[in-house]
Amino acid sequence: MKAITCSAPGGPEVLQLTEVPDPVPTPEQLLVRVRATALNRADTLQRLGHYPPPPGESEILGLELAGEVEAVGTAVKGFAPGDRVFGLVGGGAYAEKAVIDARMAMPIPAGWSFVQAAAVPEVFFTAQETLFTLAQLKAGETVLIHAAASGVGTAAIQMAREVGARILITAGSGEKIERCLALGATAGCQYKERDFSDWVQEITNGEGVDVIEDFIGAAYWERNLRCLKSGGRLVLVGLMGGAKVEANLAVLMTKRLQVFGSVLRSRPLADKIAITERFRSQWLPLLIAGRIQPIIDRVFPLARASEAHRYMEENRNIGKIILTVE
Ligand SMILES: NC(=O)c1ccc[n+]([C@@H]2O[C@H](COP(=O)([O-])OP(=O)(O)OC[C@H]3O[C@@H](n4cnc5c(N)ncnc54)[C@H](OP(=O)(O)O)[C@@H]3O)[C@@H](O)[C@H]2O)c1
Missing domain, CATH: 3.90.180.10 (Medium-chain alcohol dehydrogenases, catalytic domain)
Structure with missing residues (x-):
């Protein structure tokens, strides 16, 4: 063959x-x-x-x-x-x-x-396992989906919409953000033009999000922790922005955060x-x-x-x- x-x-x-x-x-x-x-x-x-x-x-x-x-x-x-x-x-x-x-x-x-x-298969299985089996995303919660116009991101947006979550997304162009909004995202941030963690603070009135679906890893680690509300859940699904971080574990403790990792x-x-x-x-x-x-x-x-x-x-x-x- x-x-x-x-x-x-x-x-x-x-x-x-x-x-x-x-x-x-x-x-x-x-x-x-x-x-x-x-x-x-x-x-x-x-x-x-x-x-x-x-x-x-x-x-x-x-x-x-x-x-x-x-x-x-x-x-x-x-x-x-x-x-x-x-x-x-x-x-x-x-x-x-x-x-x-x-x-x-x-x-x-x-x-x-x-x-x-x-x-x-790959993108819907991944979004299912990370957003739901691990992070237990529920109706009424707010999820932040990074690289949202990716294969996995476009599946994750639609699945989060179906369960009734509020969906914030980041993507690298206006066209990508428009497509994600059409799929059910609530609001989008062009991450190359502004700091996404400032944007999340602003759009959630300082409350933060319940769940983050992250494909970037190290480059977003600190800002992701900043975006999570108390009891929030971060799922690491990709490492497109690197794997090594210097972490302040006190943030995880005081905000009672959960961090999940997943591979398929x-x-x-x-x-x-x-x-x-x-x-x-x-x-x-x-x-x-x-x-x-x-x-x-x-x-x-x-x-x-x-x-x-x-x-x-x-x-x-x-x-x-x-x-x-x-
Ligand atoms: N753990 C698992 O089980 C599992 C399974 C499947 C996929 N994955 C991971 O999920 C991610 C998405 O996979 P995919 O196949 O759906 O990807 P994809 O369709 O190729 O989309 C990836 C998008 O990520 C954005 N991006 C790339 N590098 C970036 C960076 N350094 N910072 C911010 N954004 C960046 C780009 O969009 P912008 O224009 O928005 O920057 C790019 O188009 C990958 O990391 C992949 O390894 C994990």
């Missing part, structure tokens, strides 16, 4: 379409003819050599897929060749074929394209199956009903993966970037 491989760690130009052996499903897995996959920031880090796949996972990039079942592992029940499925994988989706544990594979809802389905890819299979099940029961029905939707920015053919990576690294996308596989 053809797949995107990295000739060496480096820039987007190291991605190339090459011939590799087909993956072989275990008894619990499906072999899927991939029709679409999607980019995630983690793919750019893996390409640079900073985020190796967990043991046992494919070296090929790609954390989510949509396609048709080509073969079914001997222990799998409930799927047959030709079924249209989508789901989260630990790697391997930038390819014509990939394997997925059958318990993580979901039937593609009627009327959905492969492109739509491929845009869902390196979780044990049992966790990922449970996450998939939570998503199927709580959020997939809202996607099927059209109440929430994956936000898709651009679609590239698989062979142009390097161009797609460059586009993401230039911070140009609002929502997901998709790769289609002919």
Whole structure:
């Protein structure tokens, strides 16, 4: 089969379409003819050599897929060749074929394209686990979502809107803020033009927010603590602004703050199956009903993966970037 491989760690130009052996499903897995996959920031880090796949996972990039079942592992029940499925994988989706544990594979809802389905798993699973399973965001609370026009951010805004939260966002351009407001954000701050923590103080009349969904890490740490009200919860979901901080722990104590961290890819299979099940029961029905939707920015053919990576690294996308596989 053809797949995107990295000739060496480096820039987007190291991605190339090459011939590799087909993956072989275990008894619990499906072999899927991939029709679409999607980019995630983690793919750019893996390409640079900073985020190796967990043991046992494919070296090929790609954390989510949509396609048709080509073969079914001997222990799998409930799927047959030709079924249209989508789901989260630990790697391997930038390819014509990939394997997925059958318990993580979901039937593609009627009327959905492969492109739509491929845009869902990583960002909706991440927002579900961080905002709700960990931070327990509730109706009437205020959440601050950073990098809100990102793939994960656009999912998080819609899910927070559905539970009835007040949503403050930060993003890097006026266009991104407009799109986030259209998705349900209450107010937005162009963080390059003004200090977001001053803005939060102003817009909440000095009260602060209950929950922060943060993808930036070190560069926002102190200002995030300033933005939280007493008893507030900070969820660290990404480290685009660095990992190391010098912390004044007294702030955590006196404001009685909770800090959570979360990753998806390196979780044990049992966790990922449970996450998939939570998503199927709580959020997939809202996607099927059209109440929430994956936000898709651009679609590239698989062979142009390097161009797609460059586009993401230039911070140009609002929502997901998709790769289609002919
Ligand atoms: N922990 C997990 O389980 C998990 C799972 C999935 C994703 N993630 C993380 O979630 C984040 C979003 O991923 P994604 O794939 O949705 O991203 P994405 O669509 O590529 O969007 C990322 C956006 O973040 C903003 N940004 C980049 N660097 C920044 C910086 N230094 N300071 C402030 N804003 C910055 C840019 O928008 P602006 O124009 O607004 O600056 C950029 O477009 C990443 O950090 C990713 O690693 C974590």
